[in-house]
Amino acid sequence: MAVRPSVKGTSLCIVTGASRGLGRALALGLSASLQPGSQLVVAARCGEALRELRDGAAAAGSGVDVCPVQADLSGDAGLREVVRAVQRQQQQHGAPDRLLIINNAGELLNPDPTLHPTGPLDNSMHEQARKETGDPELRKMFVDMHRQGQLLTCQESARKLLEILAKDEFESGAHIDYFDP
Structure with missing residues (x-):
């Protein structure tokens, strides 16, 4: 069995477009790779798929708080809903060691x-x-x-990003490409 890379420290991670494809693969990988006590805010238009992600992470006992946010991010109302969810997470859990934003929403x-x-x-x-x-x-x-x-x-690409995050050798705010060394 392969060992999953582990992201160092507690994190508040936001993944948009998390209901399918690359966003879902990233959210699943992160829920298993983030340290216990971390928070994972997953946002997409399909609330049912997001709740399944949350329930799967809870069943796996990852210790990561997965917060599903059903929102259409093409407009301000959806963005505000995600911001409110992040604010609630910080009020409940305090400041994390790191903030990870994976903006994957789109069509x-x-x-x-x-x-x-x-x-x-x-x-x-x-x-x-x-x-x-x-x-x-x-x-x-x-x-x-x-x-x-x-x-x-999508799983191969998500695995590569998780490896990069676990190495913790990227600059804050960096654009990370799959083909980067």
């Missing part, structure tokens, strides 16, 4: 990958780009990447 509104790159991640956005991209050459590129197995799974 492919325009299936032109030059405007909304999905990268080499096998997720619903990539699938939508394979089906709906208007430019035949771009569509073929996405289809070929999928057929040739050139895409990462």
Whole structure:
């Protein structure tokens, strides 16, 4: 059995887009990797999937407080709801050693990958780009990447980020890319 990387110190972590795909994979990985006493605020439009995440973390006995926030983050009201949840978490638990924000919410509104790159991640956005991209050459590129197995799974990408977080060698505010060493 592989040992999960562990994120040092107590954390307050916010993951948006946590109900499916990469966001869900990250939230699941973090719930097992954060130190007991940490807080994980998971936000997305699908409240049921977020509650399942919370219940799974509680059943696993991780000691991480998972706070689901059903919110549409495309508008101010959703953002305010997440901020209120974070404030409640801090009032209940105090200041953490670190704050981690993983902004993963989004959707492919325009299936032109030059405007909304999905990268080499096998997720619903990539699938939508394979089906709906208007430019035949771009569509073929996405289809070929999928057929040739050139895409990462959400779990592979989440595992890599958790390894980076566990090493604790990144600068505060850094943009972290999967292909960074």
